[in-house]
Amino acid sequence: MNESDEQLHLHARIFRTSDEWYADIDDGLFPQPDNPLWCGSYASQRAAIDAACTRIAAMRRRQPATRDDQAS
Numbered sequence: 001m002n003e004s005d006e007q008l009h010l011h012a013r014i015f016r017t018s019d020e021w022y023a024d025i026d027d028g029l030f031p032q033p034d035n036p037l038w039c040g041s042y043a044s045q046r047a048a049i050d051a052a053c054t055r056i057a058a059m060r061r062r063q064p065a066t067r068d069d070q071a072s
Contacts (some may be wrong), residue, residue, distance in 0.1 A: 008060055010037075012052040014045060023048040027057055 009028030013036075014021065021044060023035035043050040055069050 008063060010056055014048045021045050021048040023052040025052060
């Protein structure tokens with residue numbers, strides 16, 4: 001959970017077609033495989049996983065934080 005007690009539910013999907021690896025991230029509450037929140041293509045599975053993890057971390061950092069004295 002983040003500091004405001006809101007959970008961030010995301011699904012990362014890593015898959016391969018032909019010789020290219022893909023990564024995409026969907027909202028866990030409303031998955032949209034045809035319209036992900038983010039996607040990219042990579043030369044290796046490791047690169048796709050690393051990119052998805054980096055993107056999830058960036059999304060987490062953008063979540064609004066609530067200080068203890070501002071919580072209701």
